[in-house]
Amino acid sequence: MKIALANQMRDIDKNVIENYGLPELSLMESAGHRVAQAVRRVLKSVAKKSICIAAGSGNNGGDALTAARYLSNLGARSKVFILEGKSGRSESLDVQMRVLRAMGVEIQILDSDRAWERMQVQMRFADAVIDGLLGTGFSGQLRPSALRLIRLINSAGKPVIAIDVPSGVDADTGQIGEAAIKAVCTVALGLPKVGHYICPGASLAGEVLIDDIGLPSQLLSNDIHQTLIDDELAITLMPERPRDVHKGSCGKLLVVAGSRGLTGAAALSSMAALKAGAGLVTLAAAESLNSIFEVKLTEVMTAPIVEVRAGILGGDNAVSQILDLADKCDALLIGPGLGREKETCALVRKLVTAVDKPLVLDADGIFAFNGRIEELKECKQIPILTPHLGELSALLGLTVDELRKDLVSAVRMAAQDYRVVLVAKCETTLVAYPNGEVFISPLGNAGMATGGVGDVLSGTIAGLLKLTPFAPLAGVYLHGTAGDMAFEQRTEGLIASDVLENIPEALKKLRGLQSI
Numbered sequence: 476m477k478i479a480l481a482n483q484m485r486d487i488d489k490n491v492i493e494n495y496g497l498p499e500l501s502l503m504e505s506a507g508h509r510v511a512q513a514v515r516r517v518l519k520s521v522a523k524k525s526i527c528i529a530a531g532s533g534n535n536g537g538d539a540l541t542a543a544r545y546l547s548n549l550g551a552r553s554k555v556f557i558l559e560g561k562s563g564r565s566e567s568l569d570v571q572m573r574v575l576r577a578m579g580v581e582i583q584i585l586d587s588d589r590a591w592e593r594m595q596v597q598m599r600f601a602d603a604v605i606d607g608l609l610g611t612g613f614s615g616q617l618r619p620s621a622l623r624l625i626r627l628i629n630s631a632g633k634p635v636i637a638i639d640v641p642s643g644v645d646a647d648t649g650q651i652g653e654a655a656i657k658a659v660c661t662v663a664l665g666l667p668k669v670g671h672y673i674c675p676g677a678s679l680a681g682e683v684l685i686d687d688i689g690l691p692s693q694l695l696s697n698d699i700h701q702t703l704i705d706d707e708l709a710i711t712l713m714p715e716r717p718r719d720v721h722k723g724s725c726g727k728l729l730v731v732a733g734s735r736g737l738t739g740a741a742a743l744s745s746m747a748a749l750k751a752g753a754g755l756v757t758l759a760a761a762e763s764l765n766s767i768f769e770v771k772l773t774e775v776m777t778a779p780i781v782e783v784r785a786g787i788l789g790g791d792n793a794v795s796q797i798l799d800l801a802d803k804c805d806a807l808l809i810g811p812g813l814g815r816e817k818e819t820c821a822l823v824r825k826l827v828t829a830v831d832k833p834l835v836l837d838a839d840g841i842f843a844f845n846g847r848i849e850e851l852k853e854c855k856q857i858p859i860l861t862p863h864l865g866e867l868s869a870l871l872g873l874t875v876d877e878l879r880k881d882l883v884s885a886v887r888m889a890a891q892d893y894r895v896v897l898v899a900k901c902e903t904t905l906v907a908y909p910n911g912e913v914f915i916s917p918l919g920n921a922g923m924a925t926g927g928v929g930d931v932l933s934g935t936i937a938g939l940l941k942l943t944p945f946a947p948l949a950g951v952y953l954h955g956t957a958g959d960m961a962f963e964q965r966t967e968g969l970i971a972s973d974v975l976e977n978i979p980e981a982l983k984k985l986r987g988l989q990s991i
Contacts, residue, residue: 507541539607789818810840918955
């Protein structure tokens, strides 16, 4: 499923009205009906329930008024409050107002202290609130009256059903101004929006219900370069595993990782690669750490590498050893827990530009290119980078706040400018390709904010490099699914090895989807 930017959704609406002949009021009917269904879903029954409808003066408000009509027909007591905009009401909103007035539904324009007092009283007794104030047209700062209304709704503590995006959330970035509606449910019209998946918008949207409202399907995919990593996409990412496979044909992965105090990262990433399906995994690490890894890892082979100091890799001899090992492997993962010593960073840069194999860079493997990001263009194959936002900001020379202002645009431009695949980790995971395509995962949870989970992700992706050309996407899906399974079992107490242990279950789920 595609994910739309606000201007893309507006273009789709315009196209369907002007070129397909589908009237705006028809779209409004579909939207309003779907919103009314969402209210009924939240409340279980709407009969005799008091529903407060907060509407703006545009078509988002028209959708809300249409929902009010459907709810009134279901026996709800609908009361509508309209916040006038600078440009006045849309024609479609006026139509919906006339219909509601003819039905006897109470409508108040919030243009006086008395009207605001009525709104406040109504909020006190409401069973639910519909947010139809701003929709996807909002960016920047709220008008004082909109800010006042949003704060009033939030302070009431009632369940809020938002139309398209919670008012005050920028649909393209997930950013907010002074305030934004906190919804229990958001009905995404046509397509989901970027702001549904990136915080703070993602934390305010509640459950996101997506409805195409009858828009022609071909319009919902053309020239849109953001895609949701959902079950529908996932079933296309992993080919069936043939019966006659053997460990050699499933992929030989070389992992260059670990240093003193950071052996866990190397172990987690190596095991994740095996659990994702790699046939053979070899961990190349400083020779003084080899005895540790031989105890920690049963199924992973180890290769002790000459070190410059105890537990620290560096120097030409180490580079030569690792390159010899790389010649016998299908792909490499460099970086988890590798350390940030000057000699180690130099080793990483030499390896990355010398090997001609599929390559994943994580953690300290990415750190080695801070201030030298242009050198990534010298890679013989397009590398896959798996940074969290702190690592990405350091790599790009930006602050995290600057990145977050428009995260999708930032990762898209970075992938294009430096010819890399970027797997950017935050409350969601974004995968950006050099051709401008960006994929967003809705999977994952707050429990995964714990050390080592990123190492499991990089290992999962690396373990899939021989098995599928879509390893970054498949890896993100499996990792997110495994993380959600672990959260069900452990809640906030989950640790990285819980995610690791659930990768086979995530694969099992994916195979089950493929057989349907």
